[in-house]
Amino acid sequence: MDYLAVIKRVMDEHRVIADRLKLVGEPLNDQEAVISLESVREDLMVDFKATAVEKQSRLEQALLMLEAGLKNHYAYEEDVLPPLLGETITAALALEHRQLLAEVEQAKSVIRGVRLDELSHEEVLNEEALMYGLLNRIRRQKEEHLKREEAMLLMLQKALEEKAKQPQVSGIH
Numbered sequence: 001m002d003y004l005a006v007i008k009r010v011m012d013e014h015r016v017i018a019d020r021l022k023l024v025g026e027p028l029n030d031q032e033a034v035i036s037l038e039s040v041r042e043d044l045m046v047d048f049k050a051t052a053v054e055k056q057s058r059l060e061q062a063l064l065m066l067e068a069g070l071k072n073h074y075a076y077e078e079d080v081l082p083p084l085l086g087e088t089i090t091a092a093l094a095l096e097h098r099q100l101l102a103e104v105e106q107a108k109s110v111i112r113g114v115r116l117d118e119l120s121h122e123e124v125l126n127e128e129a130l131m132y133g134l135l136n137r138i139r140r141q142k143e144e145h146l147k148r149e150e151a152m153l154l155m156l157q158k159a160l161e162e163k164a165k166q167p168q169v170s171g172i173h
Contacts, residue, residue, distance in 0.1 A: 006080050007157045013073050021139050052116045052124050067104045107134040
């Protein structure tokens with residue numbers, strides 16, 4: 001197995017996941033604009049709620065896509081990394097993977113359970129703040145996980161590149 005290619009692929013996938021994490025937060029990133037709507041006349045409330053419901057739907061879809069991507073990526077890592085990292089470290093990573101997926105599942109459940117169209121303006125703002133907080137927690141945990149994993153992969157990459165530079169003695173690897 002070409003371990004340098006494995007490391008490159010995992011690191012490339014990390015960049016894609018980091019980009020998706022940014023996208024997941026976008027539907028709620030304009031919270032300041034939403035808060036400024038508080039001064040808008042009462043008859044705009046219906047349009048405001050429709051916008052909030054639309055954001056909620058986009059957020060649910062983004063979380064579903066993120067979850068699917070994470071599951072595929074984690075399955076790949078847990079399959080190919082044991083020879084590089086060892087069983088124990090890979091098991092520790094798998095534990096973190098399960099925790100991160102549980103966070104995504106919790107966020108999906110919370111977001112799915114909110115009926116924004118039945119809430120007052122203030123309640124919608126509170127729910128959006130809660131959703132934004134869940135996303136920030138997921139993003140922060142995932143970024144911390146990526147940093148730990150990337151550090152290990154970079155060390156492995158450096159060791160493998162160094163080993164490849166050394167002349168091989170016949171019959172000894």
